[in-house]
Amino acid sequence: MPQPKKEVLVLIWHWPWGYTFPLDRCYQDVGIPGCKMTTDRSLYSVADAVVMHHVEIMYNKNLLPQKPRPIFQYWVWANVEPPMIIQNLDILDNLFNMTMTFRQDSDVFVPYGQIETLKEPQNFTIPEKSKLVAWVVSKWYPGVRRIAYYEEFKKYISIDVYGKKHTKLDMDNLHSTLSQYKFYLAFENSEYKDYITEKLWTNAFTSWTVPVVLGTSRENYERFVPGDAFIHVDDFASPKELADYLLELDKDEEKYRKYFNWRSLYGVKLLTGWQHKYCQVCEVISRAPRYQTIHSVAKWFLNKS
Template sequence: MVLRQFIQKHVKWILPIFLFIFLLFFAWRRSVIMPVFLHCQETEIIKNKSLDVRKPTDKKEAELVILVWVYPFGDKFPLDICETAYGITGCKLTADRQLYNVADGVVIHHYDIMYNKNSLPQTPRPHYQRWVWFNLEPPLIIQNLHFLDNLFNLTMTFRQDSDVYIPYGRIEAVKEPQNITIPPKSKLVAWVVSKWYPGTPRIKYYEELKKYISVDIYGKEHLKLSRTDFYNTISRYKFYLAFENSIYKDYITEKIWSNAFGTWSVPVVLGTSRKNYERFIPGDAFIHVDDFPSAKELADFLLELDKDDERYRKYFNWRHRHKVTLNGGWASSYCKACRVLKQQTEYQVIPSVEKWFLGNSSF
């Protein structure tokens, strides 16, 4: 009875107080509870990847997350330069394996996993994720390709028919003809060898060639040569033996791109066929061992060129209208992989990388 009289007497004050308390409670609930709920909801969406909400307010192109499964040969490189260095947008490179479940692509460098199948990702692959097989080595070097059956979606190699083509170098036309200056030459033939594989074609050929012409060899167990002295030393030679350790389709490495062209020495190549070389390099920019019936006849030809400056200079004529561009490094390769993944949306799987790499190598 007393409570009823109190309410009737003060009703005009009680209702506003209750309304004020209710509004305070509603405001508190909206500012504290709802953000937590929304955060949990967004986290779950990202985990399931049913929607791309990594940047829910960003209306620009969708960003792909590319996981660097292992740094090639342990060589770390910047992960944030796809756009600034190469103009490739919408790519986020990461080496954080905790992001495996949200990565759009995983690039796996074969050399670093080839001895242990368990070094591949062992957790189930998200349905949207694609794996890229990355390899710049020839069959002589790599092993255990059978590890890869039915696992990879794209290839990234030096072969032009790869999904992601990563050449060691390339020749590009220039807009205006260039004046060139050939460094002074005082020596004849040089060869820099990092790995000596007895019995390989290049070693056999050298053993025959040295009978007829002097070759200065630099590298392990031979003449010492530091990186800082490389250009000044090799540029003094007229010819450089750009001998590959493997004869394989499109396998044209730094031996010609940087070692020979970079020092302005005329490359003498041993590797894939002249026809294959000429798909990427002007035919008058190099000398191929296959152009001669024997090593003796090659030696005789080099000795003739040594005495004929006019004929020798013709091997540099291509430089008036072309330039050499080297591979941009590890970061460039991974950024290119991201660009291809953005463009190539159709699903594919490679049943046997081994069959593709070893069985489709005509040149």
Template sequence: MDSKITRLLCKPILSLCPRFFLVLVLLFFLFICLWNFMDLNSTFCHPVEKSLPTILLQSEPQNKNGPFSKTEQNNLELTILVWTWPFGERFPLDTCEKVYGISGCHLTDDHRLYKHADAVIIHHQDVMYVKGKLPQAPRPPNQWWVWFNLESPSYTPNMDMLDNLFNLTMTYRYDSDIVRPYGWLEVLKEPQDFIIPKKSKLVAWAISNWNPNTQRVKYYEELKKHIPIDIFGKKHQPLHWDNLISTISMYKFYLSFENSVHVDYITEKLWNNALLSGAVPIVSGPPRENYERFLPRDSFIHISDFPSAKEMAAYLLELDANNEKYQHYFQWRSRLRVRREVGWDNHYCKACRVLRHAPAYKIIPSVAKWFSSQDYPVQ
């Protein structure tokens, strides 16, 4: 009798269990979605940001001593001596405040002000063959000497002559004291539609330093056996710099092949030639893991993704025939945009800003050792 009564009493409740369970599942799913929506770095709602390191989710790369403060910027007057014009290229010296909003930074190329300068920035490529081109007068107390170089270690000779002379490094590397990369990505405040440029051609490559003995040229020679590639530059089709972007934008893919393989050495070949042109970059340089420090993993194709150039070519032809699959390489652009600041004055003004946050005064025993010590494997 008791069991019969129990069954009668529980029957209505049991009939509700499937619906109740379904409601619980839906509520749990809604909670997870809301939680992920509030988290900018969540893969659930923002997969692009999750695929990038925190260092790039900002308006521009910061120095390793912390973010910049407008108050601190305005409180310290600095004189920066431009020791040589980089590659002989002159630039305006009065743009720090009116162009970049960095007040109190005074750039000068007047060597007579050497003893009054807070820092001297020395571009390596202009002094690398003659040590006598470095400042010869006694260094004023606590004056910073900044070693400025945007070339890779493979193209940076005679670094040993710099031993125990410099205080700060200023390169494309993200472990530099002053980071000056070739480009970076910036998170958009609001999602935006990206219109892929109209494509009528398949693969392009612009190269100025043609050397048939290099690995990148050898890979190109093998790849062109299987797909058409238009090549521009010396000994090939002429292409003026002013027409580079508009020309490359007509191609679906661009060969962003670096001239040497080093940590963080990812140059305008990717940031300008490919990404600003709206072409999918096929990259050859440091390992994929290094590229993924700065780019979404589905924004580029690495030559190491395929065991041979023939298989790479087959994949590119597959993307060419499948527009939906090709467009997948542009999904990240709704949340991120490419930034590449140009102009030598930009580098020097940003260096001045970083000097306000410089660490305690130091001497670098060996620039050469530092520049090569962090090479592969990438950490």
């Protein structure tokens, strides 16, 4: 008779960004059995894994566990930010033995969303569109490509910008507002492998507006979403050429609707909550090798290829 799987104990060293979530609902909410999570550091010596969110430890190595890591234990490096945001990766050398990031080659892969095949083809209705292009942006990092692209792009097409320094937009009104637009600028702050954030998954897809993406390559996007579900800035020789194309689609309803055809076969599942990410650690550990090591998180993470 097969033995039941051992319960996995995961110690959350810091709440990520201060966000809390239920510790005992991995099975009910995520469908992962045998997962116990805790924030009780007195259980450090018996925990199967300790998850450390990089932002909380980034500036002080002393915020890491100071006791030696038990031989059976995984130290999980958790991070959902691109290299331009995070610092001091070298303090992690020869300490961690598991990664949890948005990169698909992480031990624990935690994307912002995923495409799911529907059980059968579905009819769909596109929300009525009365406006053209929207962009929600809060942080204007100097020197990043998206800012320079926008400054040139806006010369040729009208763009409604929402955010801290622009028109205010409450999260409660996000989807109802964006769904009125034909296009949404899903411009990432970094061009980095597999870095495709809520700008695409939440802001564009769940608002039923066509995303115009700037970030990683089209080839990289197409590993995760249908190629006809978005417009990539790199497909055009200039911002003016892209603007002309959007204005053309605005006048051609049949051509515009083709960017929604994929929705008859696929749905969008958001994976933005922290609970889902941390519960995944249990599932991975249950089938992970009992020994592995990462000599340099920095070398792995800063290598984009």
